[in-house]
Amino acid sequence: MNRTIKKIESTSDLKKIMAAYYSSLAECDSSKKIAWCSSVGPAELLRAMGFEVFFPENHGAMIGASKKAADYISHANAAGYSPDICSYLTSDIGAFIKKETPMKKAAGLDKVPEPDVLVYCTNQCRDVQDWFSWYARHFDVPIAGVESFRGLGELTRDHVNAVSAQIKNLIPTLEKITHTRFDIDRLRKVVELSQRCSSLWKQVLETAASVPAPLTFFDAAIHMGPAVVLRGTSTACDYYELLLKELKQRVSDGTGAVEQEKYRLYWEGMPIWGAHRDLATLLSSHGAGVVASTYCNSWIFDSLDPQDPFDSMARAYAGLFIARTDSWKENYIAQQVEQFNINGIVFHEAKTCPNNSNSMYAMPKRIKTPSVVINGDLNDLRLFSLEQTQIRLEAFLERLD
C-alpha cells in the first residue's frame, strides 16, 4: 500500500495568485474600501461597486489548515462564544484576539485587512451573521446582510424576489461608503466574469468523472480558492483555464490523481482542514479517490446571468445545496453518484457545523449508496481522532471490496 498522490503542476500558480490576492488587500490605500463578505454572499455587487473583498470563511479555512485553531478557539470561548458553535467563527475571532493570522505565512501579512463594511448572506447558517457582528462592533463599521431561506424544495419566484430585493437594498449603504454611484453595467461585467469562473470551475470538477479521476476532493478543496475569493475577476478565470488544461491532459493520458484508483468516493460535508493531508494520504494509500464532493460543488453557480444580474445572483445564493430540503439533497447526491461513478459516500459529521452535516437526520439510512459516517470538525481538531477515523474508513473500504 505505497500508492502516491500525483501533484498538480498548476499549484505553484495557485499559490502565487492567492498570495497576490492577500497582498493586494494589505496594500490597499485609503482610496480603496474593503468589504468583508460571506463566502456565498453578494461578492459580485461589492466588486462592481469598487470594493476589495475579503472572505473570513477563507481565513477560517486557512486557520484550520494551520492546525492552530484550538489555540485560538479558547480565546473566543473566554470571550463568551461557545465551543459548540461554528469553529470558523471561534477560531477566527480567537486568532484576531490573539493578534495572529495564517496570512503571515501565506503572504507575509501581520493582520487581517480592516473592513469598511461587512456584508453577509444567511444562506449557509446564522453563525456568519454573529461572526461578522463581532467585527462590526469591534471596528465600529456598518454591517448589512441578506436573509435567505432554509429547507427549500423548489426555488420559487417569491424566494428569488425576496433575496433579489435585499441585494438591491444593500446599494444605498454601500454607496455611502464608496462615495460612488452604483453602475449596472459594471455589475453585469462582474457577474459575467463570475459566471465564467463558475463554468470553468464546474468543468474542472467534472474532469473527475473520468476513470481514473485526474483530481480528488483533497486537491479541489485547495484549488477552489480563486473560485471563492476571486470570483468576478479575470484572474480566477485565467487560473481555471490553466488548471483545466492540465487536468484534460491528464484525462487524455489516462493519468489518475490516485495511483491505481480502486474506489471512487463522494465526500459529503465540510473538509477537516487540519487533517486534510492525512486523510488524502490514508485514502490514496488504499487506492481510494474522493472524486466528487458537495463542498467543492457549492461554488458552481449555474444560475448567474449578466443579463439578469440581481435575480440570477438571488437564484445562485438562495439555491445552494445547504439551503435545500433533505429530499432535494438526496436527489442531488444520487445524480452525483451516477455522474461520477461513485462506489461509496463519506459523510463528515462536523461537530460545530450541523448545517453542513447531513448525516444527522438519518440521510445515510435513506440513500442507496453504501456510506460511512466519520465524526470530526472543520477546524477544531480536539473533536477529531485520526485513529478512529482510519478504522472507519478502512473498514468501509473492506465493505466495498
Place this chain on the structure above:
Amino acid sequence: MFLGIDAGSTEAKAVVVNINGEVLGMGAYRTWTDFTEAAEKAVALALANAGADMDSVKSAVSTGYGRNIQGLAKCAKTEISCHGAGAFKYFPEPLTVIDIGGQDSKIIKIGAKGELLDFKMNRKCAAGTGAFLEETSRRMGSGIGEMNALAANSTQKVELGSYCTVFSFSEILSLSRKGVKKEDLARAVYVSMVKRIMEMDTFAGKVVITGGAVEFNPVLIEIFKEESGINALVPPSPRFAGALGAALFAIKEYNA
C-alpha cells in the same frame, strides 16, 4: 497453520487455526503501552498452546488498534471485518454482531455469506465501551469480576442518566448517598453500557455479542436481553473473536 493477531487497545490476543479454521491455540497478553511486546507474547502463548512454532505458520493477519504496526503480520484487516468473520464462524447466518471492545464498541451487520454489509462505531466518547466499565469499576473500588457478581445480586433497578464516564460516577456517588445499594449501582453501570449500544443502530438477524467486556461480565447478556428483548448469542471465548476472524482471513490470504 494460520495465525490471527488482534493487537487490541486493552489486550493483545492471538489465535492459531488449521486450514479448516479449527482453533488449535489461543493466547492473550495485556497491552499496556507496548502493542508489539503484547502481540509477541500473545502469539508465543497461542503457538505454545497449539504445540507449534512460527515456522509452521503459513500466513498471518493482524487486526485491532495496533494492526498496522510493522512486523506483526504482512496483511492487516480492520477489527470490524475480523469480529464479523469470527462471529460468523460459529453462527453462519445473517447476523448483527455487537463487539464491546476496550476503546470502542461496534455494531457489525453480516450477510448470509458472511459478507460485511454495514457497521457503526461509538462516537468519540467512552460511553458504552470497556473503558467506561473499567473506569467506573475502578472508582467504585471493585475489580471487573466483582462488578459482575455485584450486578448479578441486584434487586432494585436504578438508572444512570449521564452519557459521560466522569459524570456517571458523580451520579453513582449521589445515588450512594441516597442509600442505593452497591449491587444496584453495579447493575446500573451495565445497563448504561447496554443503552449506549442500543442507541448506535438497529439490529437485524440474530444478535451475537463478542469482546472482552462480555467474556468477563456475562451479566451483560442477561441485561441486554432485559433491555432489548433479544436473546443474544455468545461465541466460545468471545474476546478472541477478532483474532479468530483474522486467522480465518489468513487462510483466505494463503488460498488467494
